[in-house]
Amino acid sequence: MRKRFLENHPELPQIIEKGTATIIEEVDSLMNIIGEFSRFARLPETKLEPGDLNLKISNCTDFFNAHENVHFHLSLDENLPSMMFDKTLIRQVMINLFQNAIDSMGGAGNIWIKTSFDREKMLVRISIKDDGAGIREEDLPKIFDPTFSSKEHGTGLGLAIVEKIVFEHKGRIRCNSRPHQGAEFIIELPVLVKEDSDGKVSCGLN
Ligand SMILES: Nc1ncnc2c1ncn2[C@@H]1O[C@H](COP(=O)(O)OP(=O)(O)O)[C@@H](O)[C@H]1O
Ligand SMILES: [Mg+2]
Structure with missing residues (x-):
C-alpha cells in the first residue's frame, strides 16, 4: 500500500521533508521569541x-571566545569609580549588544x-562600536522597538531589553550608525551611590 x-x-x-524542515x-x-519575550516582559x-x-x-567578552574571527579591543578607564549596578542585567546588556555587533559583521x-x-556629570560612559554593516537611516528610530528586527529569525527584543535595563539603572542609551560604517552604542550610567543612613540608592542625575 505504501509503495502504491x-x-x-x-x-x-x-x-514532507520541506514541511518538517x-x-x-x-x-x-x-x-x-518566547525566551526573549518572557525575559523582556518580566x-x-x-x-x-x-x-x-x-x-x-x-x-562578558569571554562569552564570545568561540568566535575566532571577532576581535574585541578594550580601552577601559582605570579611574572608573566603584559603581552600583545589577551584575546579571548588565551582563545581559553587553551580551545583547555584542551579539548584534557580531550578527552585523557576518x-x-x-x-x-x-x-x-x-x-x-557624575556618569560613566560605555561605548560599544563595531565595523559591521551599520544601520539604515530610516531604521535608526525603530531599533529599540520590541517589534523591530531586520533579521530573518530576529525577535527584535534584544535592544528593547537593553534599553529597559539601562533605564532601570537611571541611564540613557543612544546609537550612532551609518550603512557600511558600523554602529556605535553609547550608554551613560549615572554613578549610583548608596546612601548610608536608610540604605536608599540615589544618583548624580536626579
Ligand atoms: N550593531 C548593530 N549593527 C547593525 N544593526 C544593528 C546593530 N544592533 C542592532 N541592529 C539593528 O537593530 C535591530 C534590532 O536589534 P535587536 O533588538 O537586538 O533584535 P534582533 O537582534 O532580534 O533583530 C536588528 O535587527 C538590526 O537591524
Ligand atoms: Mg539582537
Missing part, C-alpha cells in the same frame, strides 16, 4: 550592588569597547 501510495505521489517525501525552523524561531528585579564595571564588561570583524568617567 508513493508511486502515485512521488513528490511526497520531498514535501519549515516546522523545525519555525519552532526554533518561536522558542527564541525581567528579574534590579539588584544594585557595588562592583567593578570594567571587570564585568571584560568578563562572523568576522572588530568590536571596540571604551569606558570613561565624566566627573562633571
